[in-house]
Amino acid sequence: MTISSSPNQTAPRPVFIVSDGTAITAETLAQAVLTQFPNLNYEQRRIPFIDSVEKATATADRINQVQERTGMRPLVFSTFSRKTISEAFCEECTGYVTELFRSFVNPLEEELGMESTHQVGETHRIRNEENYDRRIAAIDYTLTHDDGQTDYGLEEAEVILVGVSRSGKTPTSLYLAMQFGIKTANYPLIPEDFERGTLPEALQSVKDKLFGLTIAPERLHDIRNERRPNSRYASLENCRAEIAACEAMMNRNGISYLSSTTKSIEEIAATIIATLHLEKHERIG
Amino acid sequence: MTISSSPNQTAPRPVFIVSDGTAITAETLAQAVLTQFPNLNYEQRRIPFIDSVEKATATADRINQVQERTGMRPLVFSTFSRKTISEAFCEECTGYVTELFRSFVNPLEEELGMESTHQVGETHRIRNEENYDRRIAAIDYTLTHDDGQTDYGLEEAEVILVGVSRSGKTPTSLYLAMQFGIKTANYPLIPEDFERGTLPEALQSVKDKLFGLTIAPERLHDIRNERRPNSRYASLENCRAEIAACEAMMNRNGISYLSSTTKSIEEIAATIIATLHLEKHERIG
DSSP, X not given: OEEOSSTTSSSOEEEEEEESSXXXXXXXXXXXHHTTOTTOOEXXXXXXXXXXXXXXXXXXXXHHHHHHHHSSOOEEEEEOOSHHHHHHHHHHOOSEEEEHHHHHHHHHHHHHXXXXXXXXTOTTSOXXXXXXXXXXXXXXXXXXXXXXXXXXXXXXXXXXXXXXXXXXXXXXXXXXXXXXXXXXXXXXXXXXXXXXXXXXXXXXXXXXXXXXXEOOHHHHHHHHHHHSTTOTTTOHHHHHHHHHHXXXXXXXXXXXXXXXXXXXXXXXXXXXXXXXXXTTSOOOO | OEEOSSTTSSSOEEEEEEESSOSHHHHHHHHHHHTTOTTOOEEEEEEOOOOSHHHHXXXXXXXXXXXXXXXXXXXXXXXXOSHHHHHHHHHHOOSEEEEHHHHHXXXXXXXXXXXXXXXXXXXXXXXXXXXXXXXXXXXHHHHHTGGGOOOTTGGGOSEEEXXXXXXXXXHXXXXXXXXXXXXXXXEEXXXXXXXXXXXXXXXXXXXXXXXXXEOOHHHHHHHHHHHXXXXXXXXHHHHHHHHHHHHHHHHHTTOXXXXXXXXXXXXXXXXXXXXXXXXXSOOOO
């Protein structure tokens, strides 16, 4: 619960994430806003499913008590889709409330000349069964085609990630499948491939779908050492050699790649989508 | 790219998601707001990494051209962390712009008596290496403990999902690991368990971590039929029997469960976190 970006400061500012749904949108909003204040020391608490006026009033009271106890005005990020709940909460709460729907949905009603539904929890509900099925199919595909397990059906992939072992292929593949419904395979490039000097046979016919991940040798060394301490596989020398050979192979084959060392999975995924022109995939959830 | 909620209406309203970072926050914002207008027919386009004044002006021009061509004012959802870029974009763009940072970050500066950084792309950057490592460790754990593959290390799990085959355990497990860094195992309950009438031996000592998933028999039948058409495994009769037995077993053992039939993975995950009191886990990314 504690996220102390500046542990030496005074007591952390209380932050509450409140919603009548999952609170996922509210938390995304809070994180986007709060990361703009890296010196803010805060303590965050998530309160989802506040779906009645009674719960809203009780939650506001609870937040007010924190203010009384700590002497600090809590920051509240909320997404209440239902007006009555939102009003009851905002009226009662003495914190600094940033309410997404009040700020954006109500003005948009005018622009569109259309009433909004004020329905609860629509955002992270399945838009339709088709969307859900696509997501599950993508996850199934990605699990089956993780780590070069099978070449069968590789042509069905929309993205095939390549790179040395432990360069971040699996998490990125799963993220693309989970969040965008993109069928993503991943295929390791191994010392054998570097010695031979050519891409694995199975990748030759799907070169337009390849995207590479690389990583700083020091970081790879740390990650591999966790798994197989003091092995040749994990040695810094071997990590350096594998990465150099892998980058050379990707360069020779015209494969776009980026380094996972300082990038989050989200940034890597967004870059892959832009590079391979997969923008047609709407973000799911 | 097309998300036609009402295909019979006139031409779809153009929607643009623009950001100097990944555009993930902007897309989440757009989805949260637009799902409140289920009758709006729109066509959405994501434009990430607009990280210079030149790119911002060019993007605004491109959006303006869409307005001229279609005669419809585009809706724009943006998260520009840098003020100069945001201003250049907003000045040039004739669309209806909803800008997250301008709306929320600037007022918060006053409340906090603190300047924001206006740094690009901080939201979905890794907050620190520790956070990233925790995420990767959770994904590794979850993949290793998928589908009851091993009982070894089961006590390390923070959540163990149980349910019949294809009830949604794997996607939910991966989501909890990916988005919250929660080590999640999943364990199938199978006809053998129902005949014996007791939970699998390995789950006896970790009952406080169990959470169940159930599903409507008709839906399970459809899902299983995709995999193994016309099998006994997929038959509606068998699906009904397995689910009834599974729910009875979960009831007998006091295991909380919910139905994945009409819930999104996000909703299921948020409910599990609330039920098992795992709110300490901050959402990652």
